[in-house]
Amino acid sequence: MTGTDSLPISIAGITKRYGDVYALDHVDLEVRSGEFLTLLGPSGSGKTTLLMALAGFTRPDSGSIRFGDREIVLTPPHRRDVGMVFQNYALFPHMSVAGNVGYPLRLRKVAKAEIAARVEQALETVKLAGYGERRVDQLSGGQKQRVALARAIVFRPRILLMDEPLSALDKQLREHMQIELRQLHERLGMTTVYVTHDQREALTMSDRIAVINHGRLMQLDAPRRIYDRPANRFVADFIGESTFLDVERDGDTVRFGGRPMAVGWMPEGDGPVQLLIRPERLALLTGEAPDGMNRFEGRVQAIVYQGDTALAYVALADGPEVALRAGTRTGTAFDRLARGDTVTLGLHRDDAVLVPVEGGGRR
Known part of the structure; x- marks a missing residue:
């Protein structure tokens, strides 16, 4: 599973308010094709709201979101053709591992034989070959996260969205999975937008980091530049000691x-x-x-x-x-x-x- 065609993302003037509170305040952001970009910020900063706007689960009050040349603000989630990995895995407990991974393909009415082949390939990609018949409740936290990732990539989306996918794992496993996810991104080449509040995780995994606070973009830059040349005191204080x-x-x-x-x-x-x-x-x-x-x-x-x-x-x-x-x-x-x-x-x-x-x- 390599060579996926990726898409750039263009975000212009995205605003979302809840009463008098701006969750997103006229955000402009360009995500390059094939890039691993992390949205980083404290709780309540707006990073997850922005990811949900990309996924289609939150509709902005104003602004534009384009995947490639296509405006998608009014497009429902199931028509955006993006892979999504949630913080809590969101796996179906009554299905096997293979059933979970193959679910997006069944929704797209892919032939059974092709589903079986692509599920096996996706499980091999996330290092879970041979786990297809296992029940979800027989898996560790790290294995569940791999299943969720396999389900997100099995239909070969051109954009992958990830909402704090490693936050439930212990420190050692989380750090191991950071490297695995980075290596997987390099093999697949999908445009990836990743949300975290963990500064070290963002520095480890990202091509670029978008630091967000109070719904506004504070700085967009490469990890080394963010750390060595912070744009303001908030960025300097949030990234590192x-x-x-x-x-x-x-x-x-x-x-x-x-x-x-x-x-x-x-x-x-x-x-x-x-x-x-x-x-x-x-x-x-x-x-x-x-x-x-x-x-x-x-x-x-x-x-x-x-x-x-x-x-x-x-x-x-x-x-x-x-x-x-x-x-x-x-x-x-x-x-x-x-x-x-x-x-x-x-x-x-x-x-x-x-x-x-x-x-x-x-x-």
């Missing part, structure tokens, strides 16, 4: 605590900005700071061991508390840290990123 330091900016000159800073990237305009600090981008300095390294003095408040890494919380002399993340290899300077120690932290200019304070709220 963050601390924000108040700084003064005068043109290209940036100061923290009255001292000039070397900054690798700053937004356009002259509005208020803050310095974004990621825990893993800070370094513990034990000698002279290398060229391009900003220095911060502080005192260790706490150390939290987390297995492969540990966090040291440091109260800066000129600002708030920041977190420093490092590996837990024995014998390093970090390994010898103790609460109450005075330390010098370094942040390289390339990791010193300014973000606009505004831009995360309602308009």
